[in-house]
Amino acid sequence: MKSLTAQQALHEALREEMARDDAVLLMGEGMATLRPDLVETFGAERVRNTPLSEAAIAGCAVGASAMGLRPVIDLLYAPFFTYAMDALVNSAGKLRYMSGGQFSFPLVALAQTGAGWGVGAQHSHNLEAWFVHSPGLKVVMPSTPADVKGLLKSAIRDDNPVVFLLDMTLGFTPGEVAEEPEAALVPLGQAxxxxxxxxxxxxxxxxxxxxxxxxxxxxxxxxxxxxxxxxxxxxxxxxxxxxxxxxxxxxxxxxxxxxxxxxxxxxxxxxxxxxxxxxxxxxxxxxxxxxxxxxxxxxxxxxxxxxxxxxxxxxxxxxxxxxxxxx
CATH class of the missing domain: 3.40.50.920 (Rossmann fold)
Structure with a gap:
């Protein structure tokens, strides 16, 4: 076991899953700037800065998923999901069902959520129930660094779209995380x-x-x-x-x-x-x-x-x- 903060655990999960599967890519506002080591390791095609448009990010991710890729998008703060709802709810959440199960639509949408940083109502809003109520989407909210890493790895591997919400006040809280990548996995749907x-x-x-x-x-x-x-x-x-x-x-x-x-x-x-x-x-x-x-x-x-x-x-x-x- 080793000690990592939740943010470090998230980064490690991204690195391990991108190394494991060439179809995994990361997109978002400032992602290439914030994670330069991933750009250096995996290249600019797989770690991309995007325009300041959550709708465009989510729409691009749905298209990438439909074409066989496994996009991970970081929308920064949960309230910003409101700009991406059409792509996430009306496309990502419904396309697998509408295809009669013939296609998979793997996609992970990340965001920080919760109060505690004093960033105000337009950045702190717990919207998880919206997505739980949306057919076709899975929703996870971890409480420990081990679960941040383990649930994110499982979410990336899942063939359905997953909304992954990290409470922002947990981001720099340390905790024990398994050393081995496969040992760190935490299945979705288990309390x-x-x-x-x-x-x-x-x-x-x-x-x-x-x-x-x-x-x-x-x-x-x-x-x-x-x-x-x-x-x-x-x-x-x-x-x-x-x-x-x-x-x-x-x-x-x-x-x-x-x-x-x-x-x-x-x-x-x-x-x-x-x-x-x-x-x-x-x-x-x-x-x-x-x-x-x-x-x-x-x-x-x-x-x-x-x-x-x-x-x-x-x-x-x-x-x-x-x-x-x-x-």
């Missing part, structure tokens, strides 16, 4: 149990996994064992791991930074209510951001982003251990 517990299940993804782990540590001091599940892949969604946990704990709290309406948390809550209602000892709860644009102020961002204390308070309510409010 990870980050902490075992018997009293309540905390389900999350991206940086909110860390929030849940902090909450679980605090709850342990009160004698409450919280199980923390990292979804990692939002589509395909590993509901089996979630259901096994909830059937054992009887309680579920879903935590994510995206807003509450029609989000991933709502889908998880609905699935548990439909398939494990008889195991529930308390109502399913969600902890999310408010339904407002992401603030630029760091202080307001901290109010906007779910915090461990909020998770602890919700679990205390479910367990019936929360102290009554002062009169």
């Amino acid at each position: 990870a149990v980050r902490r075992a517990g018997r009293d309540v299940t905390l389900v999350s993804y991206a940086k909110s996994v860390g929030t849940c782990l902090q909450a679980a540590e605090a709850l342990a001091g009160e004698g409450v064992e919280a199980e923390v599940i990292d979804l990692r892949s939002l589509k395909p969604l590993d509901l089996d791991t979630v259901l096994r946990s909830v059937r054992r704990t009887g309680r579920l709290v879903v935590v994510h930074e995206a807003g509450p309406l029609c989000g991933v948390g709502a889908e998880v809550a609905c699935a548990v209510a439909e398939r494990a209602f008889d195991a529930l000892k308390a109502p399913v709860r969600r902890v999310t951001s408010a339904d407002v644009p992401t603030p630029a102020s760091f202080a307001l961002e901290q109010v906007f982003v779910p915090q461990a204390g909020q998770v602890v308070a919700v679990v205390q309510e479910l367990m019936g251990t929360k102290a009554p409010a002062a009169a």
